[in-house]
Amino acid sequence: MKSSIKKLEKSIIELTIEESKENIAKYRKKVLNDLRKNADIKGFRKGSHIPDEVILKNYSEERISTLMIDEALNKLYGEALKENKILPIAQGEVKEIKSQDPLIVVMHIEVFPEVSIDDKYKSIKLKKNTFKVEEKEVLDALDEIQKKFTHFHEAENDYEAKTGDKLFINTTGYDVSGNKLENTSMENYPLVLGSNVLVPGFEDGLVGKKVNDKVKLNITFPKDYHNDSFKGKETIFDVEILKIEKSHKPEFTPEFIKDLRGKELDFEGFKALIREELLETKETNARMLDENALMDELMKISKVDFGDSMLKNQTSRVYEEIKQNIIQSGAKVNDYISSLGLTENDYIEKNIKPIAIKRLTSELILHKLAEIEKTTVTQEEATQEIEKIMSRFGSEDVVKRLKELYTPGTKYYEELSQRIVYRKLIDSFFN
Incomplete structure (x- = not known):
């Protein structure tokens, strides 16, 4: 041969x-x-x-x-x-x-692929994005948790509605001449006061009202309203209150907190945990901005020539991630793509493939840089990262399972090690 x-x-x-x-x-x-x-x-x-x-x-x-x-x-x-x-x-x-x-x-x-990177990469130095968590952000996050777990009970007829209560209403909108407006009629519509789902002023006008009250609301739509036919329009809404349900927000008791996070914490401890979670989210977002800025610079001085199979696999992975995000938001993938006026193939070509190309290029450049710089991860660094992951979970069974998954030699351990290598590389370009 x-x-x-x-x-x-x-x-x-x-x-x-x-x-x-x-x-x-x-x-x-x-x-x-x-x-x-x-x-x-x-x-x-x-x-x-x-x-x-x-x-x-x-x-x-x-x-x-x-x-x-x-x-x-x-x-x-x-x-x-x-x-x-x-x-x-x-x-x-x-x-x-x-x-x-x-x-x-x-x-x-x-x-x-063969990857070539100009030596100019050694002179790249960037400034990290800074971030902090304000007290208001923590309180807002706690408020959102309470809203999520709020339950409602029907109120007595003489009860006056408060912000946070749920009302069931019939309503119809009219212009100032008394003409009925299209798409303004709703029957037995559930409305939580303070949710701001309706035009500004509508929900405020129902605070203090009772069951069977009939209310006229004079509403002027904002000039920047999303529907052109209603921008700046003066309207009158007839509203009939059919039922009021009082809201009952949960208290942050140790029992409620344990049900939420699986950890035994008092309110101050839970508040600190929320602050830490917000900080981690902001750190992740800031790191993504830093990485994007760095990769933009590295791509200018690098040459990467990958093949169709590699791009096809990467495109499939990105598409699966985005489909999961769409599903988790409560939408259907096909409906979402149709709302953009695209076919699935067009959506993949126009929206998914560019992301896949940049991600694949970035990974290959970092892989090559790790090889050039001989960047490695120590057992201690990997262990610290694994302990950080496990600290987020209160369940002993979950922690035990994570220890098994992140044993040296497993796929999860190798992927974790690679992430640490890339992070060390990226950090070296920032002051």
């Missing part, structure tokens, strides 16, 4: 494999023997010695040639990869069969 290689664009290697007539005859003989063993031909027992000419009459030359080439490549492909020190990232593709006897096959193989 002889082989030769030629480098093409997009991390493709053209591999040419040649095998002599003598050796090809051996592969042909093996194919005929395999067919003979399983042939079901009238006048011959299955597995008996059927002459070659009978086999050839019952199987087309095209099929025999195809099987012969497959048989040869099963052995020769691996040998050629070793001989040329090729590490494919996807199965090689047969592009041309120049000859069958002797066998000459041309294949295209996608390999790990």
